[in-house]
Amino acid sequence: MSRMTVEQLRQDLPMAREAAYFQTGTYGPASDSVLRAVQETMESEARHGPATPAGRQAHMEREAAARSGLARLLNIREEELGIITNTSQAMQQIVRGIGWQPGDEFIMTSLEHVSTYGLSDVLAQEHSVAVKVIEGDQKDAALLEELASAVSERTRLVCLSHIASPNGRLLPVKEAAAIAHGAGVPVVLDLAQSVGQMPVDICALDCDFAVGSGHKWLLGPMGTGYVFISARHIPGFRPNFIPDRNPWTLADVPTPEATARSRIEIGTYNHALVVGLGRAVEIMESIGLDTIQAKAAYLTSRLRREIAKMERARIITPAETGKSAGITSVMFDGFTKKEMDGLVARLQARQKAVVKAQWLTAPPDPVKVAMRISVAAFNSEDEVDRLLEGIEEGLSSRA
Ligand SMILES: Cc1ncc(COP(=O)(O)O)c(C=O)c1O
CATH class of the missing domain: 3.90.1150.10 (Aspartate Aminotransferase, domain 1)
Structure with missing residues (x-):
């Protein structure tokens, strides 16, 4: 382009x-270009019949290009990317994918989105998880110090926004990830407010999981979001207990490698929205x-x-x-x-x-x-x- x-x-x-x-x-x-990409895909599916070879053809190539375009933008591997509807749901998938035990700890900042607060309440109420909230309204050094003293052997996950929703603060996520990793704790980053505003290299941020929305700064279609699961976590990560083999798989057919997509995306989704998101990403890249x-x-x-x-x-x-x-x-x-x-x-x-x-x-x-x-x-x-x-x-x- x-x-x-x-x-x-x-x-x-x-x-x-x-x-x-x-x-x-x-x-x-x-943009009009994004709307056109969505509309053309839906029209083409409708005209050919979505389950016919021609109907499938209508979206398959463009969807594949959309997925690789988004992976490229985020600097991750395609198998580390899953596409879903929004950041809140993506965060749910990641957080619920941790096998929580009573007494485990979840650490987040006070600047997290309200949907993450809601999720943390559920962790506390349903799984007896201790939720530790780090004050986000302090200098980076103090925040990192508080995080370092909060992380313990019971901590199972640290969650931070890259850019905080309430006040637009850029949080020191890379340094926070280094502290968490020093204690063997994985990190999930909420990229809803950063991706599309600025270059974001997930690989360089060195996080374990990340989530974000297509319908904010990427200017993609409403109801698009994504999940990153680092390759090292994919095999063991099973938020929905999706089987690797289904009962119709022939015995002599090898089980495909698990991917973030196979772990996160369940059943039918809107192909046209993925294509539209791909178009939005193309625009970001071309500017x-x-x-x-x-x-x-x-x-x-x-x-x-x-x-x-x-x-x-x-x-x-x-x-x-x-x-x-x-x-x-x-x-x-x-x-x-x-x-x-x-x-x-x-x-x-x-x-x-x-x-x-x-x-x-x-x-x-x-x-x-x-x-x-x-x-x-x-x-x-x-x-x-x-x-x-x-x-x-x-x-x-x-x-
Ligand atoms: C940092 C952050 N996380 C999550 C969300 C929720 O995003 P979504 O509506 O895509 O679920 C928002 C929305 O404003 C946000 O700013």
Whole structure:
């Protein structure tokens, strides 16, 4: 595929014609190219009959290309990749694949996504697992020190987000993995907020498992996610007790090697969505994730510079270079969730600017709420300025 520019991507996004969209951290907008790839695959299956050779042909090659494209983007082997519907489900598959015993420990940070919090509650209630939560709101060195003292011989899994959902902080995941591995403990990384925003090399991060979404920064179709299981864990990893042989397998046919796909994906899935995700990955690759990251960084620094001048605003995303990417979370003095919801709605109505009111704690504390602004490479300077203007107006109308 020939090289594509960020501007060409923007032209291809129906959403960009409608609004200044700063919600890619929740759901990224799909491009016309992605929509076309999904539609063509579904139409072709429908026209030929999905279970006919021609119907199968409609998606098989493109799907194979999609799977290898995503594996290449993540720098993993194809057999280490499984594709499912979203990060939350992917995380469930990994965490539930650990054979938990009462008294085992699960370690996560306080900045994990609410779905991981929910999962940790289940581990505690149903499996009597001790859940240890590391404070995410501290400097890297202190966080790593806390992790090192939390890991014990009962720890079975450490879970960290690469970029934290509430405040956009980049966590020191590689260093954390080294600490966990030093104690023989595997690590699962939540890549939902990093892949598609910046180059992410799973192999270099040296984790055991990783999960992420296609429908956020990758701008893939809604309801796509992925799982990485390191080759060294595949043979022993059985979250769903899928048999390696089924009763119809002929005795003289060798059992195929287990893969992340055979361990994670069960039954029929939507081929067209996988093809659409493949198209989204192709677009990312053709622009280049370095370019994507640099453009978002430029817009983000413009945004933060101006927000920092606003009297009642406090940016809670770490300011140091390399400690965040395109997400900026801002608190406004005295704002409750209700008031933040009001400001978010006002921005949508007056500026056609879409941002999120983000809880900062689980369970929610009504005064710990931020505006989460997800700046993507496809956003424009005009959109950032429109948003800033809207925030200023909203704050002064409340004063
Ligand atoms: C870090 C993180 N993990 C998990 C999720 C859940 O993603 P999904 O909706 O794809 O399950 C999110 C969603 O915002 C997230 O930010």
